[in-house]
């Protein structure tokens with residue numbers, strides 16, 4: 110019987126966590142991440158756990174995954190996400206260090222099943238050593254709900270990290286999506302292609318709070334990446350590589366902005382990508398930049 114940690118979707122997730130650690134985006138227990146499993150992933154996990162997949166009334170292609178039938182404590186999320194009822198999430202454990210995910214996946218990660226109302230979870234796998242999901246679990250659930258609806262189910266990954274330069278940006282610029290999007294878009298031609306919808310920004314909110322969860326979900330309706338002021342970055346996409354890649358492009362743009370500020374002794378650049386350039390670049394790729402940020 111194979112191990113859950115060896116499954117391809119878990120390995121992709123581990124690689125994302127490891128990548129963020131190598132970038133220096135995860136001091137101590139900073140950051141967290143989650144992946145919404147496909148029906149095939151759930152079947153593979155059940156097979157690993159000796160739960161027999163199809164034997165539990167679960168069929169590939171069925172509209173909703175069958176409920177995990179092991180008895181486990183339901184833990185309230187404090188939010189409701191009914192369109193995620195019965196879904197399973199792979200998610201980092203609270204207090205775990207990203208640097209340890211690859212070495213100790215069963216301790217640093219776990220899989221949860223959401224209740225039918227999407228207002229509670231129970232643990233299916235992982236979280237070894239008395240662990241539980243990240244303190245940001247409610248936010249992850251609400252973001253998944255929003256992105257699932259907005260992308261017809263295509264988006265499956267939520268990745269949160271603490272890059273130094275993103276927090277520097279929050280010290281230097283107003284906490285305003287237009288200001289920050291424009292600062293990033295104008296640093297390199299790649300930006301308007303990778304995030305034509307811009308970057309969302311939420312204010313300085315308490316980590317792990319429902320207020321942060323709700324504000325992020327709201328911003329996620331329109332954006333795939335959201336800056337948490339004085340905290341970090343949250344990126345969503347269909348795959349781990351794409352979510353990580355989006356974070357990486359945004360961090361690189363912020364680094365260019367910072368370097369240019371250093372060269373010019375302030376944000377007084379001799380030239381930046383103009384709005385006309387942004388439109389021309391986006392048009393060449395069949396994309397429309399968010400008009401609010403032009």
Ligand code: 2HA
Nearest residue numbers: 138139140141243316
């Ligand atoms: O998981 O990053 O936002 C630790 C955090 C909380």
Ligand code: ZN
Nearest residue numbers: 139140340341
């Ligand atoms: Zn954080």
